[in-house]
Amino acid sequence: MKLLSILFSALLLTVTMTSCSDFLTEKPKGKLTPDNYFTSQEELDMAVYALYSKVCATQASSYPMLIAWQGDDITTNPGSNKQNFADIDAFHPSDGNNGAVWAWRTSYVVIKVANDIINRAGKTPTTEEEKNIAIGQARYWRAVNYFFLVKRFGSVPMNLVGDIDYNRPLASVEEVYAQIVADLNACITMLPTKYTDEPRFISGANIYVTKQAAQATLAAVDMAMAGWPLQKAERYADAAALTKAIIDGVQAGTYEYILESDFKNVYAPSHNYTNETVVGINFSGTFKWDEDSELSKSNLFESLGGWGDGWGELLFWKDFPSGPRKDAIYNPKILKNNGRKGETELLDWWEVEERHPMFSIFTVGPDNVDYDYTKPAGYVSSNSHRHRLIRYSEVLLWYAEAQCRAEGAPNTLAYQCINRVRQRAGLSPLPAGMNASDFIEACIQEHGWEVAGYIPALVTRRDDLMRLNRLEQVFYQRKQNTPITVVPNVTLKETLLIPDNVTWQGEKTIYLPYPALDKQLNRQLKR
Numbered sequence: 001m002k003l004l005s006i007l008f009s010a011l012l013l014t015v016t017m018t019s020c021s022d023f024l025t026e027k028p029k030g031k032l033t034p035d036n037y038f039t040s041q042e043e044l045d046m047a048v049y050a051l052y053s054k055v056c057a058t059q060a061s062s063y064p065m066l067i068a069w070q071g072d073d074i075t076t077n078p079g080s081n082k083q084n085f086a087d088i089d090a091f092h093p094s095d096g097n098n099g100a101v102w103a104w105r106t107s108y109v110v111i112k113v114a115n116d117i118i119n120r121a122g123k124t125p126t127t128e129e130e131k132n133i134a135i136g137q138a139r140y141w142r143a144v145n146y147f148f149l150v151k152r153f154g155s156v157p158m159n160l161v162g163d164i165d166y167n168r169p170l171a172s173v174e175e176v177y178a179q180i181v182a183d184l185n186a187c188i189t190m191l192p193t194k195y196t197d198e199p200r201f202i203s204g205a206n207i208y209v210t211k212q213a214a215q216a217t218l219a220a221v222d223m224a225m226a227g228w229p230l231q232k233a234e235r236y237a238d239a240a241a242l243t244k245a246i247i248d249g250v251q252a253g254t255y256e257y258i259l260e261s262d263f264k265n266v267y268a269p270s271h272n273y274t275n276e277t278v279v280g281i282n283f284s285g286t287f288k289w290d291e292d293s294e295l296s297k298s299n300l301f302e303s304l305g306g307w308g309d310g311w312g313e314l315l316f317w318k319d320f321p322s323g324p325r326k327d328a329i330y331n332p333k334i335l336k337n338n339g340r341k342g343e344t345e346l347l348d349w350w351e352v353e354e355r356h357p358m359f360s361i362f363t364v365g366p367d368n369v370d371y372d373y374t375k376p377a378g379y380v381s382s383n384s385h386r387h388r389l390i391r392y393s394e395v396l397l398w399y400a401e402a403q404c405r406a407e408g409a410p411n412t413l414a415y416q417c418i419n420r421v422r423q424r425a426g427l428s429p430l431p432a433g434m435n436a437s438d439f440i441e442a443c444i445q446e447h448g449w450e451v452a453g454y455i456p457a458l459v460t461r462r463d464d465l466m467r468l469n470r471l472e473q474v475f476y477q478r479k480q481n482t483p484i485t486v487v488p489n490v491t492l493k494e495t496l497l498i499p500d501n502v503t504w505q506g507e508k509t510i511y512l513p514y515p516a517l518d519k520q521l522n523r524q525l526k527r
Contacts, residue, residue: 066099071462095513107145114142115162136190143183187214203273227467237406243399257392278390299359304338312357323426339376359453387456401443
């Protein structure tokens with residue numbers, strides 16, 4: 001892995017990462033050495049800004065998040081210039097796949113910058129509170145990026161110091177998770193529950209990570225540890241306790257989280273700072289680590305002038321219950337030719353060249369306003385969309401599932417949590433008296449629908465399927481490619497196929513390959 005020196009400046013480290021780029025370009029505007037930084041509060045702040053600049057780079061384009069294409073909610077064009085997407089979608093990426101390369105390198109860059117803060121910021125002549133805030137941000141994002149790495153690659157080298165060692169052995173999955181848990185527990189004890197000034201607090205939302213955000217993240221980690229591959233089922237009780245503490249904090253008015261009353265506002269530009277967001281990556285022109293989220297054209301079909309990186313899978317769309325949530329996640333209708341010649345006709349998606357559902361999660365109107373599918377989409381390639389890594393609806397669903405698993409039956413609060421999410425989606429409440437397995441499955445389905453197609457999520461649909469050890473089912477479902485009757489008289493098959501010579505090989509199929517260049521540098525990188 002390429003380890004970089006920490007770089008400082010308020011508008012530092014502009015990273016150009018487009019959907020079609022093949023490399024990471026860095027333009028450092030200033031550099032300080034370990035011997036002469038952390039000598040003031042200002043330098044401590046700049047170190048955190050540098051960290052967040054690199055955090056932005058982990059999601060500025062779709063490449064670092066390509067593992068999400070293993071999920072059964074999202075597919076892609078098997079042709080065009082989408083080979084990197086298609087290879088992961090078909091479970092056979094090479095070690096030169098840009099998804100593997102960018103996921104690996106962007107996360108290790110964050111870890112390197114975080115290590116510098118964790119190991120050196122304590123000497124800054126400032127208050128303990130300020131040092132805890134800075135070190136807490138660093139420990140949080142180190143934990144999150146090891147969480148990304150362990151879910152995407154399995155065993156990885158673990159560096160907590162910052163030195164370059166190309167002989168560093170692989171840490172086991174369990175060892176990596178132990179470090180993630182340690183970092184997040186430290187965050188819970190170190191971090192405050194609220195900030196007051198920019199850039200830590202903007203438009204009523206905590207931008208820096210808080211105690212409650214770390215609690216929610218640890219709950220997600222506990223859920224992952226409870227499932228495949230570690231199968232530590234006792235962690236479900238820990239996840240239930242953590243999410244219950246957050247729910248109690250919200251009810252007491254201590255924590256700021258809400259559930260938006262209308263799902264169309266969950267991802268809308270007009271609600272960029274919604275407090276439904278529990279953990280976000282800030283992409284804002286007013287923020288000191290100014291970067292752009294380059295996903296605005298990601299799901300707009302190529303035939304309409306977009307990039308068409310992600311298409312909705314046929315079966316997942318068909319099974320997705322109708323209502324305001326579905327209408328906000330997918331285009332209910334598609335404006336012919338995106339109105340490029342003044343067209344006003346609205347088409348069903350099976351009447352458009354791609355013949356797949358079209359996600360509208362990242363799409364914006366002209367000038368980055370809220371998107372109206374009856375009008376032309378904006379052609380901006382980047383905007384200030386705040387990535388919602390964790391939302392409060394997920395906390396509610398994680399509590400419901402984890403409590404039921406831990407205690408063997410859903411309690412009253414578990415029903416209340418999932419039914420709040422269902423009510424907003426336009427669905428009826430779950431019936432009382434469900435058995436545990438049916439209730440758990442309902443929670444899993446709800447979470448899948450809540451995050452459908454949303455690749456920045458900390459826990460994507462693919463991650464749920466991995467935890468539940470169901471990716472093999474997705475593999476064979478794609479192999480069989482059974483025709484889907486999407487509406488009466490319209491039967492379609494997926495266009496992306498898994499090649500006949502590609503077979504299921506367990507972990508080797510689930511995890512991304514280690515990048516080729518890094519395997520040359522570190523001979524430990526082998527399965």
